[in-house]
Amino acid sequence: MITIKSDSEIETMAEAGRITAKALEAVEKAVKPGVTTLELDEIARSVIVSYQAVPAFLHYQGYPKSICASINDEIVHGIPSGKRFLQEGDIVSIDIGAVYQGFVGDMANTFPVGTVSEQATKLIDITRKSFYAGLELCRLGNRLYDVSHAIQTVAENAGYGVVREYVGHGIGRKMHEEPSVPNYGEPGKGVRLQKGMTIAIEPMINIGTFRTKVMKDQWTVKTADGSLSAHYEHTVAITDGAPRILTAL
Ligand code: MF3
Ligand code: CO
Numbered sequence: 001m002i003t004i005k006s007d008s009e010i011e012t013m014a015e016a017g018r019i020t021a022k023a024l025e026a027v028e029k030a031v032k033p034g035v036t037t038l039e040l041d042e043i044a045r046s047v048i049v050s051y052q053a054v055p056a057f058l059h060y061q062g063y064p065k066s067i068c069a070s071i072n073d074e075i076v077h078g079i080p081s082g083k084r085f086l087q088e089g090d091i092v093s094i095d096i097g098a099v100y101q102g103f104v105g106d107m108a109n110t111f112p113v114g115t116v117s118e119q120a121t122k123l124i125d126i127t128r129k130s131f132y133a134g135l136e137l138c139r140l141g142n143r144l145y146d147v148s149h150a151i152q153t154v155a156e157n158a159g160y161g162v163v164r165e166y167v168g169h170g171i172g173r174k175m176h177e178e179p180s181v182p183n184y185g186e187p188g189k190g191v192r193l194q195k196g197m198t199i200a201i202e203p204m205i206n207i208g209t210f211r212t213k214v215m216k217d218q219w220t221v222k223t224a225d226g227s228l229s230a231h232y233e234h235t236v237a238i239t240d241g242a243p244r245i246l247t248a249l
Contacts, residue, residue: 002170002178004196010237010246013103013172013198016053017235017246020098020105023047025249027067027096031111033088037069040094041080048098056097056104056175063219068095068108070220075204075212075229076108076166077219088114091124093231097175104175106200107247108233119207120228123160127205127230130154130183134201138236138243144179144190151203152184161210163229166221168202171235193238198246202233 005013023044030043045066048055055066063079070078070093071086078084078093086092095108110124134151155162168181179191183203208227215222223229235246 002191002197003172004194005172005198005237006196009103010196010198012101013105013235013237014246016098016100016103017105017107018249019048019051019053019100020096020107021247021249022051023096023098024094024107024109027094028109028111031086031092031113033086033114035086036082037078037080037084037086038082040069041065041067044096051100053098053100056099056106060175069093070095070229070231072228073223073226075163075206075221075223076231077221079217079219086113089116091116091120091228091230093229095231095233102173104171104173105235105247106171106175106233107235108202108231110230110232122158123205123207123228123230126155126158126160127203127232130203130205131201131232131234134203135236135243135245138193138238140193140195140238140240142193143188144181144193145185146187146190147201148182148185148190149187155183155203155205161206161208163204163206163210163212165212166204168200168233171198171200195238195240197238198235200233200235202231204229204231
């Protein structure tokens, strides 16, 4: 069942989203060579709790930390560790969720560590652009897979692989609600977008194959071919006008 949020619920979600964005902003400032992903986790956690919110990922299905930090060929769900040092030339995707007054905000972005290759810069850029191409179609009268298709088109036109085994999702009182929001699909298909729907749109884009593999820690997802991957995510509300990004500062 897709839950439709009232205007006042959307405002609470925007608060949760703002806190999530504050945490990601603080992490972004700390991304540099020599920092560990555990230090980034601690920064995010402390910002979230300073706003009377709770990290959404901590203990979610047994997940041990407050953020996901996925480096280079890691696509998503990298577990922060005091032994993982960011190095010049890496790209790191940071995914953060916060629960505030019963509602969840969920967002991610991929950052360069120092100076990175032209290839990596382009991947990050196209991944963000694919999100915005999808966002633009989050309007009444459109269907969900119009959004999916727009994301897929931008990524595939650049020659990239669109991850299929992991997708975006409805979001609200729970982090994962219906509907699933794939980053690929047939235009004109999927549910009709309705005012008050709230979804997390999160393209995961690989330079090479779309295929993935899960590591021995049971969480970290990597590209099957070792190619670089980027991730970009916002929590979005469908309105009767332009879509509203709830995970905004
Ligand atoms: N943004 C991710 C998602 O939508 C975050 C979940 S990570 C987990 O699924 F550790 F909490 F599972
Ligand atoms: Co998500």
